[in-house]
Amino acid sequence: MTKKKTITARRSILSANDRQAAANTRLFKKLGLTTINVMASPGAGKTSLLVRLLQALSPHGSVGVIEGDVASSIDTEFIAGLGYPVTQINTDGGCHLNAVDISAALGELKISGPGFLFIENIGNLICPAAFDLGEQARLVIASVPEGDDKPRKYPGIFMKADVVVVNKIDTLAAFDFDRAAFTAGVRAVNPAAPILEVSCRTGLGIDALADWLLALQKAR
């Protein structure tokens, strides 16, 4: 009984979300914004990657960030301190962003393209996968210290990724991370997404990821 009620509410929420996501997609196109939904575990390096990408991509056009967090505005203050446009969404315990959040945040952010809008989703490998935000691409970060089994344990989010980034690759020697096992785990659910290794600390691999994003922008 309780279960049935929950499922009905969930379907209704997802369908409302999809309608708003479609409206977001139209607005992103109109504004000339290539929008990337960035998803990962807590501490995988979402904000660090965004900062690297903002630096790499800002010479090519406008850039902006919608920053999602359960609580705090630590990341927003950091990105704003670097001089990039950023708007905060606090979900107050909610485990993912939704399309309505994004629509509201975009109204506040006031950026226009051509350029890139990055959405930093809530640190979570489960809930964000179910909610389309209207983005052009989904970027999922895994990090070396988390272990190579994450794609097999959290297949839903890797299945829907357009690009998979392996961060903290500079710490490979300190952890038991088998690259072939990681790749096999991704490929079991996602045959096509490129898997790019980066270190946000050293900058390794950031250019290749920026090139992938610029090619995505051109392909619109």
Next chain:
Amino acid sequence: MTKKKTITARRSILSANDRQAAANTRLFKKLGLTTINVMASPGAGKTSLLVRLLQALSPHGSVGVIEGDVASSIDTEFIAGLGYPVTQINTDGGCHLNAVDISAALGELKISGPGFLFIENIGNLICPAAFDLGEQARLVIASVPEGDDKPRKYPGIFMKADVVVVNKIDTLAAFDFDRAAFTAGVRAVNPAAPILEVSCRTGLGIDALADWLLALQKAR
């Protein structure tokens, strides 16, 4: 409208969960099991910590594990391979365990005390915090590579922790992890829980954590 429906369904789920959690607590007491709800981000080292604790505590009585995962039975197979009793719960996309899951799993596990039952919750710093499983204590693991800001970003789960474990302490030199900042983040929401540093790789700090658990068991 949709929001109201969701909130109503959520309240109803939480209240049903609390009733089952209270029944679980009575059953754990009757069976002589000190039950620990282990929560952390994906890849923080939940299973590695459990294996260390099973090794440390099995000389003192019975031990068992209820293993929660979104998908896969990798961890269950690993623990079973070491000869410890373990039952798997797959949530098939659900972002937390609930008290009904635990009641069902306990029926399958067939262990009795005096001893310890560890519940490995879903890898997630958000959803598991809201669901009481009837446990005697909540153990939250943070790991050095995730960064020292996790308590400030995910206060809900740290607020309810009875003990906080900082894992991968052997990798401290490779990351910007400020112990004082981490402790201040925990203390901002949780004045009392001990914060214990461990390395599941080297075994450092495991004895102190096992002692804390044995003291908890005696205090019942």
